[in-house]
Amino acid sequence: MKFNADKKQTIILYLLEKISANTKSVSKVVSDAFGISTNTVHTYINELILDGVIKKGKRGQYELVSTQFDYTLKRSKGELESDTYAYDACLSRHVAPLSDNVKRIWLYAFTEMVNNVVDHSDAENMQVTVIQNYLETAVIIMDDGVGIFEKIKKHFSLSDLDEAICELFKGKLTTDEQNHSGEGIFFTSKMMDMFLISSSGKIFTTSKYNNDNVFDMDEASSGTCVFMSLSNFTHKEPREVFDLYSNDDGGFSKTRIPLKNIFDSAPVSRSQAKRVCNRLEDFQEVVFDFDEIGWMGQGFAHQLFVVFQNSHPQISLVPINMNESVTNMYNHVLNSSRSAL
Numbered sequence: 001m002k003f004n005a006d007k008k009q010t011i012i013l014y015l016l017e018k019i020s021a022n023t024k025s026v027s028k029v030v031s032d033a034f035g036i037s038t039n040t041v042h043t044y045i046n047e048l049i050l051d052g053v054i055k056k057g058k059r060g061q062y063e064l065v066s067t068q069f070d071y072t073l074k075r076s077k078g079e080l081e082s083d084t085y086a087y088d089a090c091l092s093r094h095v096a097p098l099s100d101n102v103k104r105i106w107l108y109a110f111t112e113m114v115n116n117v118v119d120h121s122d123a124e125n126m127q128v129t130v131i132q133n134y135l136e137t138a139v140i141i142m143d144d145g146v147g148i149f150e151k152i153k154k155h156f157s158l159s160d161l162d163e164a165i166c167e168l169f170k171g172k173l174t175t176d177e178q179n180h181s182g183e184g185i186f187f188t189s190k191m192m193d194m195f196l197i198s199s200s201g202k203i204f205t206t207s208k209y210n211n212d213n214v215f216d217m218d219e220a221s222s223g224t225c226v227f228m229s230l231s232n233f234t235h236k237e238p239r240e241v242f243d244l245y246s247n248d249d250g251g252f253s254k255t256r257i258p259l260k261n262i263f264d265s266a267p268v269s270r271s272q273a274k275r276v277c278n279r280l281e282d283f284q285e286v287v288f289d290f291d292e293i294g295w296m297g298q299g300f301a302h303q304l305f306v307v308f309q310n311s312h313p314q315i316s317l318v319p320i321n322m323n324e325s326v327t328n329m330y331n332h333v334l335n336s337s338r339s340a341l
Contacts, residue, residue, distance in 0.1 A: 053065060117224075
């Protein structure tokens, strides 16, 4: 059975995604999904093997063929003076065959992350690793400078690294207001399919499938490591990501705070709410995600949705993913506030 080019490409991408996920009986799965014979699927598999896209693995499984390229740039050689130099030296040729929207995303994301190394890290060395297969491109950027979470903590006199990471969740954060908007990490993390920063024994990560997360590492590493991956076939446009978090004038006006990644247990106190509210006056809309938050204390709710809201009426506070218990407390503090007027 012959298909037009678009349908064949759709089948091949689905096939490769299943191979990447180590799906068992991949031929039958693809056959059932598209109503085609397993012989047709095997024909595509053989073509992909001949083209060097996949190879046979263990026990009749297949795996995508990946290529890896490693680069080291040194400040002492003048190689960390320009983000565009780094892009041309390390990434440009690897994404050149991809569609224009994908290249635009990589140009923005890569140069923003390199800028952080160039201007903020005091690093002597930056290592860049590019890993590619047919489906996606991944980039790892490592430096031997000041860790990003530690630098934020010290610059803003924060109490601990978790508080520094909390600030990163909000975006619009910079230790150099004269030269940087503080938007690079925020927007890059939203553009990527997977984004991760590892520094000072902490990992901040987000993906297109999951919300932002913070993890502890057993050992604290020096410097900062950034991992980014993006589908080679994504339909995302950088402008769409900017528009999602911007107002009509193009300003960076909206942020989202996943509370489960800030608090190990339920948020209960006014002091916790005050900590969350730090710098929220920079935004016009703040989305509070209560996903996996079992309940909320009256003090926290009152400080956030009554005290802070009343003192900042120009800011829209939007709670989402509230369960029944959290919703009841939210309604309770709002109703109590109205009845006291």
